[in-house]
Amino acid sequence: MSSVVIGADENIASHENYLSSGWNWRSWLLTLDHKRIGILYVVTITLLFGIGGAAAALIRLDLLTPHSQLVSIETYNKLFTLHGVIMVWFFLIPSIPATLGNFLVPLMVGARDLAFPRLNLLSWYLFVFGGLFTIYALLAGGVDTGWTMYSPYSTTYSTSHVFAVATGVFIAGFSSILTGLNFIVTIHEMRAPGMTWFRLPLFIWSMYATSLILVLATPVLAMTLMLMGIERTFGIGVFDPALGGDPLLFQHLFWFYSHPAVYIMVVPAMGVASEIISCFCRNPVFGYRFMAYAILAIAAFGFVVWGHHMFVSGQSAYAGTVFSLLTFLVSVPSAIKVFNWTATLYKAHVTFYAPMLYALGFVGLFTIGGLTGLFLASLGLDVQLHDTYFVVAHFHYIMVGAAVMAFFGGIHFWWPKITGRMYPEGWARFAAILTFIGFNLTFFPQFILGYLGMPRRYPEYPPEFQVWNVLSSAGSSLLVFGYVLPLAYLLWSVKYGAKAPANPWGAKGLEWQTESPPPTLNFHKTPIVTEEAYAYRTESAHG
């Protein structure tokens, strides 16, 4: 299929841009350019996604049979721990913010770079350094506590390399904090003239809210890991029941970070979805202000619901009731967003380019994931469903079905801007659909498995569950192709793709007003903003 180009197509890149200015080790590893740092992050998290994905593939292969025939039980524990640790902290948390966020935040607000370019580079190095620690722990024999590292197993009984993993995550946490800090300052201080708060793209609102969570929640994780690590090292601590300590205290502190963390993973995806859907609907996002407020509300409410991970842990029923109620509340702004994306489609001129396929997939899968979250928020139902595959399916619908699809959608949408090349549209549509089908085949059976009672983190199960496990594993093989295909054709397009104009999609937003790829300082002249966000409908010659 041809690469269709809409809109003005001046400025085909044959000029100096951020990619052409310098191409040696120093110019990349010592860069202060937010765009190059975004690319450094893309490369790093792709490698880590591969490792986490390989662990998942082994898990799904092992689960083809009721008895664990591929790997030992000890190895199985290490596999799902590795999968969780890498996918949460070294893929999902950085994914959209550190890649698309780093690249786009200055462009979208009309700035030349982020507020603190050197801190930005430092954050990447901290991320790599933390990742190396974690890879070391894997090579040295792995960790078997699950990504949640609950005490007393993590502090007292596990003989695996918990300390190394905790250190790796601790270091990577500072990477998160610096990124969030940078974004908040940039958005507050460096918007171009005329770019008022309510003219900002919703992607920026989502980066802002995500950054608030990054900055406020991550320090809590850092100290909690420190408490856990010191307790493990010295054999004394506040989580140890032998001394009167409370293992639940670890869970409270851990989930105080880790629940907001899931919003770090999904809120950026919401921002991406708004950008893509409005563009391919030729419609402003319905209810812009409500969308912005909803983003902030999700971030705020996300801080008071952590106890829903602890309903059956020994937490008091009264606390459980309070957390259950608060959890239902956090679903409201999310639902508002889903309604508004849907309303954006109403009477719209919709085109189904690959980014739009990913974005629509995001909306549908986020809805299913979110609705199943309500099942789990229900105190009584959760007693049945906690620690079953229902939970696994729920969070994968959000993290993979929603967040990863939006990430891929965003990579495709902004690929022309980042690389100056168009990707092959036919292959991209195929990959998007393949991913959607593969994803549902992988994870929908897991809702059924959970309902039927299959516990999570178990390598063995009763034979009557096998059919659902086989379906799930079959789906995961499709998913592999769905992810590898874009890797292949995107890389291909860097050299052989059609050259992209400044605005191939005819989209609104400051990033599209500059060349593809952008010059090093983003704009030849500081832009002056005079129109509202998503000013699609105000075009005079409009169909």
Added chain:
Amino acid sequence: MRNAAETRPIVYILVWLALMILLALTVGSAYLPLGSAHTPVNLAISVTQASLVMLFSMHLSSAHPLMRVIAIIGFFGIAIMITLSLFDVLTR
């Protein structure tokens, strides 16, 4: 966010004096038979001391309101963490 108005040195000295007096108060009150009121009294004094430092030595009173919001949010976060966790512990 224009440059903050300047604080005169005498303000810092007065804050120092107030902090020292409050320090004496908090240590002194520890020797009074206040029973379970000790903790609230100590915390109230700490909050007062912290407020003086943050408002005057750290210029929050003359800074852009956003800085005050950021400072409050930090303490608010701790409050949520302690309140809800304590609620669990006390109602088990």
Added chain:
Amino acid sequence: MAEHAATMAHQHQFDDAEQQRSAANLGIWLFLATEILFFGVLFAAYAITRVRFPDAFAAASRLTNLPLAGVNTAVLITSSLSMALAVHTARHGARRATVGWLSLTVALGIAFLCIKAVEYRFDFLEHLVPRLDFRYEGAQADQVELFFYMYFFITGVHALHVLIGVGCIATIAVMASHDRFGPSYYTPVDVVGLYWHLVDVIWLFVFPILYLVSRS
């Protein structure tokens, strides 16, 4: 004399020096918020454990060295004053005064750490070091040991922050001695000052909750 140019040089990403200063201010306050939440975990862990073992923690608190800690609190409060004055004189480009106040702050910070070291030594001599050398003959010895675990952890993390602060202040003292600060540029002093004040604020909470639980 420090530079007073109206068009002060600024980093390329900023439009002017004012935007740069504003960004630095917002940046440091966000960092301070992270420190508040970082220590907040310790306050939460301490609070919850103390609520569960009020008697053990009261008994344990009586074993802490109140005189030394009280003196240390006064030292830190005074260092906060000298730091505030340093920021003031740096803003006015008064080189010698700035170096003087910053040096005094460094000295007071080092004094804090020395007094803390003495205090720790007393704790060692009293066999109050969890796991390594802990002897307590009273009731709920395990929970008293837990108190001292939190005591060393909290004061240790705080002392680490004091040490880092001393290093930063010494660095800007050297910068000040080279006449780097004036009305149009004193950001490093301002930023480090804010950090130092927060270290003080944290101690103002740590002190009563550890040392003043039960003295009457």
